[in-house]
Amino acid sequence: xxxxxxxxxxxxxxxxxxxxxxxxxxxxxxxxxxxxxxxxxxxxxxxxxxxxxxxxxxxxxxxxxxxxxxxxxxxxxxxxxxxxxxxxxxxxxxxxxxxxxxxxxxxxxxxxxxxxxxxxxxxxxxxxxxxxxxxxxxxxxxxxxxxxxxxxxxxxxxxxxxxxxxxxxxxxxxxxxxxxxxxxxxxxxxxxxxxxxxxxxxxxxxxxxxxxxxxxxxxxxxxxxxxxxxxxxxxxxxxxxxxxxxxxxxxxxxxxxxxxxxxxxxxxxxxxxxxxxxxx
Numbered sequence: 001x002x003x004x005x006x007x008x009x010x011x012x013x014x015x016x017x018x019x020x021x022x023x024x025x026x027x028x029x030x031x032x033x034x035x036x037x038x039x040x041x042x043x044x045x046x047x048x049x050x051x052x053x054x055x056x057x058x059x060x061x062x063x064x065x066x067x068x069x070x071x072x073x074x075x076x077x078x079x080x081x082x083x084x085x086x087x088x089x090x091x092x093x094x095x096x097x098x099x100x101x102x103x104x105x106x107x108x109x110x111x112x113x114x115x116x117x118x119x120x121x122x123x124x125x126x127x128x129x130x131x132x133x134x135x136x137x138x139x140x141x142x143x144x145x146x147x148x149x150x151x152x153x154x155x156x157x158x159x160x161x162x163x164x165x166x167x168x169x170x171x172x173x174x175x176x177x178x179x180x181x182x183x184x185x186x187x188x189x190x191x192x193x194x195x196x197x198x199x200x201x202x203x204x205x206x207x208x209x210x211x212x213x214x215x216x217x218x219x220x221x222x223x224x225x226x227x228x229x230x231x232x233x234x235x236x237x238x239x240x241x242x243x244x245x246x247x248x249x250x251x252x253x254x255x256x257x258x259x260x261x262x263x264x265x266x267x268x269x270x271x272x273x274x275x276x277x278x279x280x
Contacts, residue, residue, distance in 0.1 A: 001047055002187035002272075003033050003151070005069065006062040009108075012069070015059065017187070018050045023059035033188065034069040035238025038133040038150045043190045065108045067153050067188035068131050073239045074101040074182055076157060077225055078172065080244025081217050087252040096220050096228050099172040101157070101182055106240070109185035109274035113158055115260050116178045121161035122258040122278065125245035126203040126211050126266035128196065129155040130222050131188055136235040145226035148235070149191040154268045156183045156203075156276070157242050161251050184240065186272040193270075196222045200269040201246065205262055210255060213246030 004023065005012035014026035014033045029045055030037045078097035079085040085092045107113075115122060133150025157176070164175025196215060203211040220228070222243060229235060250257045258264065260280040267273035 001050065001193060002189055003043070003046065003067055004187050005033055005065040005067055006056070006059055007065065008063060009065070012065040013056065015056050016046050016050055016053065023056045024050065024053035025056040026053065028053065032069045033067060035072070035236055038131070039135070039237035043133070043150060063108060064110055064186045066106050066184040067186065068184070068238050068240065071103050071106060071238045071240045072236050074103055074106060074242065075229060075233070075235070075239065076101055076176065076242040077220070077244045080219050081213065081246040082219060083213070083217065083247035084245055084249070087247045092219055096225055098229065098232070099176060101173065101242070102177040105177055105180065105182035106184050107180045107182065109154065109183050109272070110276055111180060111183060112279045113180045113183065113264070113276050114178070115258070115278050115280055116160065119160045119178070120257065121250070123159045123161050123250045124203055124205065124210065124258060124264045124266070125157040125159060125249055126201050126268070127155050127157050127242045127245050128199060128201065128215055128222070128268060129153045129184060130226065130241040130243060132235045132237055132239040132241070134237055136226055136230040139227050139230040142223040142227055145223045145230065146191070148226055149222065150237070151188045151190045152194050152196055152271060153185055153188050154266060154271050154274055155240070155242050156264060156266045156274060157245060158182065161257070182242070183274055183276050186274065189271055199271070202267055203248065204265045205255070205258065211246050211248035217246060218244065
């Protein structure tokens with residue numbers, strides 16, 4: 001099962017797709033796919049109602065929005081793949097590195113990414129995103145952490161590396177918060193349907209391969225990340241956790257940074273594919 005939000009910005013329709021691939025209208029169950037929906041058993045209710053929901057006419061022609069609306073936080077993990085830490089010139093971390101993106105960076109998976117004025121080092125980062133389904137605060141075990149996960153989706157953690165590394169004095173968020181710096185989606189896939197520890201993830205720029213790895217190479221697995229973050233902050237339903245990117249980014253020096261006109265594609269097995277253009 002996949003949960004989607006389809007339609008113009010600010011007017012997305014909640015939708016669900018079953019094993020038959022048919023897109024069905026979820027509006028009779030909820031006005032939107034958001035924290036309130038997720039925290040009140042929305043995923044389970046959508047699964048139970050799936051056979052009776054009406055087909056969403058014209059779904060194939062609709063814009064794909066971010067699959068979760070209005071997250072209150074986008075929490076990110078840095079250098080969570082050993083090979084990426086190495087290409088960044090760092091030793092693998094012994095505890096998760098945490099930084100934040102502004103929630104308004106979240107856009108749909110196919111929306112344009114503006115090249116900010118003065119940006120010279122715009123980078124792509126395919127990542128597995130965790131969507132929180134219930135409040136997570138001071139969790140006591142990995143099992144409790146896992147129970148707080150509503151599902152998973154794809155995110156491109158767009159970064160401006162000069163602002164991140166050269167102008168932030170170690171506070172990475174300055175290079176992470178530009179408009180549309182977090183294309184999210186296309187779908188929210190329930191946690192029960194995903195083995196988050198064995199997902200292939202890849203990226204391309206203008207059709208040329210850049211990243212090709214697996215979540216099996218993560219230093220800190222998703223349950224550990226949710227547990228660890230809960231010791232420092234309260235995660236709310238609908239919040240998004242970006243779990244880190246594998247090697248192959250432009251910051252490695254092996255590939256050029258993004259320019260206006262470049263097309264970025266990112267995908268994760270079973271979670272779908274994004275395609276967004278960088279525009280001036």
